[in-house]
Amino acid sequence: MSCWETFTDYALRSIGIGAKLLPKTDFTICQQFTLIGSGLIWNVYFGALALLFGFFLANALALARIAHNPFIRKPAEWFVFVFRGSPLFIQFFLAYEMLVMLPRTGIEIFGLTLTSSWLTKAWAGALIVLFLNTAAYSAEIFYGALRSIPKGDLEAAEAYGITGFAKFRRIQWPTMLRLAWPSYTNEAIFLFQSTTLVFFSGFPALSQQGDALYYANYFADKTFNPFIPYPIVAFYFVLLTLAVIWLFGRINAHLNRHLPQNIRSRIRLRPQLIR
Amino acid sequence: MFAVCATPKAIEGLTWAMCYLTSGKHLDFYWSFVTVLLLLAITAPVAMALGFGGAMAARSQIAPLRWIGKAYTAMVRGVPDIVYFLFFVIALDQGIEYLNHLRVCEDLSQPVFRGLEFHVCAEAKVPPATASPFMFQAYSFGLAVITFAIVFGAFVANVIYGAMQAVPHAQLETAEAYGMSHGQVFRRVLVPQMWTYALPGLTNLWMILIKATPLLFLLSVKDIVYYARELGGTKTQAYDYPHADWRLYYFLGLLVFYLLMTKLSEIVLTRISNRLSKGQATAAGEAMRKAAI
Amino acid sequence: MKKLLLATALMALSAGFASADVVRLATEGAYPPFNFIDDKGEVAGFEREFGDEVCKRAALECTWTTNEWDSIIPNLQSGNYDVIIAGMSITDERSKVITFSDNYYPPAASAYLAASADADVKTGIVSAQVGTIQAAYVAESGATLLEFPTPDETVAAVRNGEAAAVFADKDYLRPFATESNGALVFVGEDISIGGGVGLGLRQSDTELKGKLDTAIKAMKADGSLNALIEKYFGPEGLKF
Incomplete structure (x- = not known):
């Protein structure tokens, strides 16, 4: 079987398109590259959507954390503490165990029956955990940035008669984003890396559709040689990380476009690996 | 442990719970918490040393040393550490035994790698096959410490490298103006001043290290996650204490443990941070100065 | 001083001799009744008793260890233990990289x-x-x-x-x-499915395989293996 045929069979295998069965004998490097790359689709899916949704929740949480009203502030503080204070590994496990406890038949609310069985599938359940997790981490970053906005900027805004929501929308929020962006980039990188835990600990793989690490595990299990598939995963993740850095760097340049060259903030990696 | 526990299937209620919670396996479970704390206590300083070395190498004037330092710090950037954990330990174990093989084995004519099999002579095995189970556990624990320390040392190197760059240049120049040599500036000014800049990053790393410990079971150390899974799983009548699927409760226990660890670390690290910020030319130091007036 | 050195050398030597006969058995410890960790924290089950008996008959000194199922074969090849005794079915793909003893549990x-x-x-x-x-x-x-x-x-x-x-x-x-x-x-x-459950060994360990096979054959012949199966699997358990 040529490498091109392998590619057409397995390039989309992780989302259920292509050959039904995984290769079983005579494993080639081509198969390993194709299938593990196919699994990367899931890592990108989880990472991108969790970041997108998490961004909005993180903003809300950061605002709640600087609120004076303790009924708004305390819940946000607890949410951030629980999700930042415990390992993602355990969050996945607990989330899955709790989701399977939901009634099979669905939940009745106001006469409407909401089905719940889709929640236990990785595409939904794991996404929710990652979304809440990244929201907590990002909220902490945004909260720190909100607190470090130069006092002078806010005073200048008020001097120009910009107050209330207009002040927030035009001064505080853009400045917060600009200050937080380098750290937020790191958060994005490590969120993508932690997507490898989805099928590894918490959620079962359905029809042998899994992420990059799932297929690497499959090959390590079948070829009994861990020294080929895992470095392939590493290779793919280096590429993914470079793509994230490039994309976030573009946004960073956009956020800093009004500033003189020498004081623009540069993206530096601050580790936040496994949570 | 207790006399009543000799017939576990005949007892019930509180006695059952007491016997269950003090069974040999549960005692192992409680010990595994000590294992995790011990790993943290050993890994942190080793990773600090490695990271410090890495940062120094990355700043070195000697090009090859600088490349090694930079490569080391770049190593962990793009790759999820779980990937390292999955094959690094076997590689490390084989590496150690290979070196030992070259050192102690008399017959070096046989190839060490035969297909997928890895062969060293019996004397080169680490630990030797006759060693007690405790030695084997200690060895895999040691390997886990080294693996964690290498991965986290790379992160520490990143942080310390950044912190060394962040020390205000004026301070270093002042020291040179007083006639200090390169080494003296490094020892007396750069390193002591660096800590205040490195602390936020190191704090973050410590929190990450705590939260990385559930992956210990990948390194064949029987950690708290291994026991929580093992104890919580459904137990049929083949066991002394049959019960239904209790994994949820065990994992909730682990959640509480990790949250407590985090809270405790936060309290301690805030104190250290306050001490280090005293009199520093940073925003935090400035805030403390103002508060004192 | 000389005495001390001699003593150490002797000890090292005897340790070297002894190590030739120590065989490390690895199991998963999560597959009752084949193998599991009992409430004392020890490996137990059918394979524990069977393994100890085989070692006794083959005059081998055996020690037990546990390993994750995922990495149980790579760690065997890496030499971290010598025998896999984990309810492992004999299959073609596994036989390509490791060798199996005679089966000690019929194709189940x-x-x-x-x-x-x-x-x-x-x-x-x-x-x-x-x-x-x-x-x-x-x-x-x-x-x-x-x-x-x-x-x-x-x-x-x-x-x-x-x-x-x-x-x-x-x-x-x-x-x-x-x-x-x-x-x-x-x-x-x-x-x-599968060809029964066998002990997994490195392909180069032919001598060890011979000893274990002899012991398993003997256990099959005198009916002690069937008795063990009866004990752990009940009357439904498959016999030889």
């Missing part, structure tokens, strides 16, 4: 365990442990495979309704069925 039936007698095991969702021959079998059947890292979770998936049925060794599933008060039932016909 695998079965579907479901929450209801009319569960759809042909096209529905069937759970299995990742990396087992049963998982490969389900993937090839028309059913949708749901994979879990541990055998325990595969049964839990049937209980909570995630999967219509679990497919595993019948001997592993039987206690769950009998102790569930009818909540879990076997569905469909038993299916025989």
Whole structure:
């Protein structure tokens, strides 16, 4: 079987398109590259959507954390503490165990029956955990940035008669984003890396559709040689990380476009690996 | 442990719970918490040393040393550490035994790698096959410490490298103006001043290290996650204490443990941070100065 | 001083001699009644007793260790232990990289365990442990495979309704069925896959394989192996 045929069979295998069965004998490097790359689709899916949704929740949480009203502030503080204070590994496990406890038949609310069985599938359940997790981490970053906005900027805004929501929308929020962006980039990188835990600990793989690490595990299990598939995963993740850095760097340049060259903030990696 | 526990299937209620919670396996479970704390206590300083070395190498004037330092710090950037954990330990174990093989084995004519099999002579095995189970556990624990320390040392190197760059240049120049040599500036000014800049990053790393410990079971150390899974799983009548699927409760226990660890670390690290910020030319130091007036 | 040196040298030497006969056995410790960690924290089950007996007959000194199922073969090849004794079925793909002793448990039936007698095991969702021959079998059947890292979770998936049925060794599933008060039932016909359960060894360890095979043959011949099977698997257990 040529490498091109392998590619057409397995390039989309992780989302259920292509050959039904995984290769079983005579494993080639081509198969390993194709299938593990196919699994990367899931890592990108989880990472991108969790970041997108998490961004909005993180903003809300950061605002709640600087609120004076303790009924708004305390819940946000607890949410951030629980999700930042415990390992993602355990969050996945607990989330899955709790989701399977939901009634099979669905939940009745106001006469409407909401089905719940889709929640236990990785595409939904794991996404929710990652979304809440990244929201907590990002909220902490945004909260720190909100607190470090130069006092002078806010005073200048008020001097120009910009107050209330207009002040927030035009001064505080853009400045917060600009200050937080380098750290937020790191958060994005490590969120993508932690997507490898989805099928590894918490959620079962359905029809042998899994992420990059799932297929690497499959090959390590079948070829009994861990020294080929895992470095392939590493290779793919280096590429993914470079793509994230490039994309976030573009946004960073956009956020800093009004500033003189020498004081623009540069993206530096601050580790936040496994949570 | 207790006399009543000799017939576990005949007892019930509180006695059952007491016997269950003090069974040999549960005692192992409680010990595994000590294992995790011990790993943290050993890994942190080793990773600090490695990271410090890495940062120094990355700043070195000697090009090859600088490349090694930079490569080391770049190593962990793009790759999820779980990937390292999955094959690094076997590689490390084989590496150690290979070196030992070259050192102690008399017959070096046989190839060490035969297909997928890895062969060293019996004397080169680490630990030797006759060693007690405790030695084997200690060895895999040691390997886990080294693996964690290498991965986290790379992160520490990143942080310390950044912190060394962040020390205000004026301070270093002042020291040179007083006639200090390169080494003296490094020892007396750069390193002591660096800590205040490195602390936020190191704090973050410590929190990450705590939260990385559930992956210990990948390194064949029987950690708290291994026991929580093992104890919580459904137990049929083949066991002394049959019960239904209790994994949820065990994992909730682990959640509480990790949250407590985090809270405790936060309290301690805030104190250290306050001490280090005293009199520093940073925003935090400035805030403390103002508060004192 | 000289005496001390001599003593150390002697000790090292004797340790070297002894090590030639120490065989390290590795098991998973999560697959009752084949192997499990009992409440004292020790390896127990059919394979524990069988392994100790084989070692005694072959005059080998054996020590036990546990290893994750995922990495149990790579660690054997890496020399971290000498024998896998973990309910491992003899298959062609495994035989390519390791060698198996004579089987000590006959080609066992695998079965579907479901929450209801009319569960759809042909096209529905069937759970299995990742990396087992049963998982490969389900993937090839028309059913949708749901994979879990541990055998325990595969049964839990049937209980909570995630999967219509679990497919595993019948001997592993039987206690769950009998102790569930009818909540879990076997569905469909038993299916025989694999070539029985054997000890896994490195392909180069032919001498060790010979010793173990002799001991297993002897245990088969005098009926002691059948007695052990009866003890752990009950009257339904397959005999030689």
